Amino acid sequence: MSWLSDLLDPGSLPARSLTRRRDTRLTLLAAAGFAGLLWLLEGWAGGYVVHMTTLAGLFVVLAVSYNLINGVTGQFSLEPNAFVACGAYVTALLTLSPAEKAASFILEPLVWPLSVICLPLPVALLIAGLLTALMAFLMGFPVFRVRGDYLAIVTLGFGEVIRVVANNAQSVTNGPLGLKGITHLTNVWWAWGLCAFTLFVVMRLVNSSYGRALKAVREDEAAAEAMGINAFWHKMLAFTISAFFEGMAGGLLAHLITTISPSLFTFFLTFNLLIIIVVGGLGSTTGAVLAAVLFTFGGEWLRVVEEPLNILGLHIPGIPGMRMVIFSLILVAFMIFARQGLMGRAEFSWRWILASRRGRRGTP
Amino acid sequence: MSQGALLEVRGLSKQFGGLSAVEDLHLKVAEGRLAGLIGPNGAGKTTVFNMLSGSLRPSSGSVLWRGRQVAGFKASRINRLGIARTFQNIRLFGELSVLENVLVGFHGRLRANFLSAILRLPGYVAEERGMQRRAAELLELVGLSGLAAETAGNMAYGQQRLLEIARALATAPDLLLLDEPAAGMNPQETAALADLVRRLRDELGLTVLLIEHDMQFVMNLCEDLTVLDHGRVIARGDPQSVQHDPAVMEAYLGTGLESLEGEGGHA
Secondary structure, three states, X not given: OHHHHHHHOOOOOOHHHHHHHHHHHHHHHHXXXXXXXXXXHHHHOOHHHHHHHHHHHXXXXXXXXXXXXXXXXXXXXXXXXXXXXXXXXXXXXHHOOHHHHHHHOOOXXXXXXXXXXXXOHHHHHHHHHHHHHHHHHHHHHHHOOXXXXXXXXXXXXXXXXXXXXXXXXXXXXXXXXXEOOOOOOOOHHHHHHHHHHHHHHHHHHHOOHHHHHHHHHHHXXXXXXXXXXXXXXXXXXXXXXXXXXXXXXXXXXXXXXXXXXXXXXXXXXXXXXXXXHHHHOOOOHHHHHHHHHHHHHHHHHHHHHHOOEEEOOEEEOOOOOHXXXXXXXXXXXXXXXXXXXXXOOXXXXXXXXXXXXXXXHXXX | OOOOEEEEEEEEEEEEOOEEEEEEEEEEEEOXXXXXXXXXXXXXXXXXXXXXXXXXXXXXXXXXXXXXXXXXXXHHHHHHHXXXXXXXXXXXXXXXXXXXXHHHHHHOOOOOOHHHHHOOOHHHHHHHHHHHHHHHHHHHHHOOHXXXXXXXXXXXHHHHHHHHHHHHHHOOOOEEEEEOOOOOOOHHHHHHHHHHHHHHHHHHOXXXXXXXXXHHHHXXXXXXXXXXXXXXXXXXXXXXXXHOOHHHHHHHHOOOHHHHHHHHHHO
């Protein structure tokens, strides 16, 4: 426990690296605390809560990586459903056993190498992540020839293309029937483990010279170019890394819900992610985390309003779909009163917390 | 190629549709000189800068940088070859801090790749430390040390102009293109700016080409002047001779009835 004693008595280091060390330790402590919480949850909470917590972890991964290209780099793109679909299909096709695949593909048999391959989940996930990143890389060449609204439209088109391909490439994706009987392998540890990995990579990238370059491209692309930054390759970097994590999250999603079909990966998924990162504050990674968790659980908590209610003797029959109305109203309120989102472009930092605590202690 | 010409422009032209913004421009900037490009509004000065820095592709003509043809190169590539610029309509990264704006300038020459940056490998960490140190030095040089943590967009106009210069210097240029650096500055700030530009040449060995409307500033600072009007060079030489050139006087002041008739003819 030397690091713990270091935390209590950090010795003589320059002030700056001292704060950084303290922050790292606090973050590790918080992560350990959160892991303990997950452990308790997995042991004592109901299956439904565990499922939602796992899903929340995956949405955090998706939101954080989507925010990298949309918020940090400022390239308004609408394709994450394509990347999630790619990751989900690749992982599922690699982990399903040959017998299950033969049983599923009734209309047309699965093409050869895929029909016999059966890999463990970690390997399949890595392959899915890399393939999705490759797809993003190739897609980037045509896509980043345009900017702004045009970029949104082109990426939206790609998102649709993938869905249509999934619907029609019978011998690979099993068409509209989708893939069934995927083993339920994703638990809270997989989801939040990937989440920790994603946060580590994305936060480190954003807080590096590369992150500054990405933000420079967002702020003023021509000026960034004039300062020697090749905007195209930096957009490609953000896009590819974002796709890598979205692909892996897609793979875990497939192993959480166990059945996937093209209808799962429509624009609606992208739209939900867009809401999350806008509510969290475009460009804020910690904002994306916060909003993803709120969004996943909020959607469930709001189910209350769809049940029959008795408020002060007034009886309201349950109205299906009511929660989406309330959800939309909350969003409208956000757009009117807090257009910057929960966090704006700020990030959570330990300094805030410690400073506010000190401030409170200082007041009489 | 003539001796000592760091930058040589031959027959550079730019047409926007039917409008000819710059026509057949010839220009030489010798190494270590403080050169100025002046002319009335709309003369095509900024268009020249945009072509030299790669933001705009010339319609024809060539730009020789150290004897090498660079016309039509991407802006980021030209910057890495050693030509940096500032913008007339300040284009800072408004939401980044003053320090970050300068640090962005170093990024183009960063050797560590993104994996090294994510993993904080020793190579990257050493480069990052170097960038932080040099950024602090540059802010000191332009006199913005105290404002390092400030959001760039919140600073006063004159300070933003200085930050643009610091950011351009971070890209380690040999030639600095300054587009109206004194615009919006008060007389004290302008005088300090002139001192700064002279120091950049004397202490850092930079060559400077600048566009400016403040004639006192230009005449005191620049050693070689080129005067543009309607996209063409109408005079060149040292400040003294340019100041008394009849073509320049006409371009700036007009010559009564003739100029009115001229404008009428254009309309």
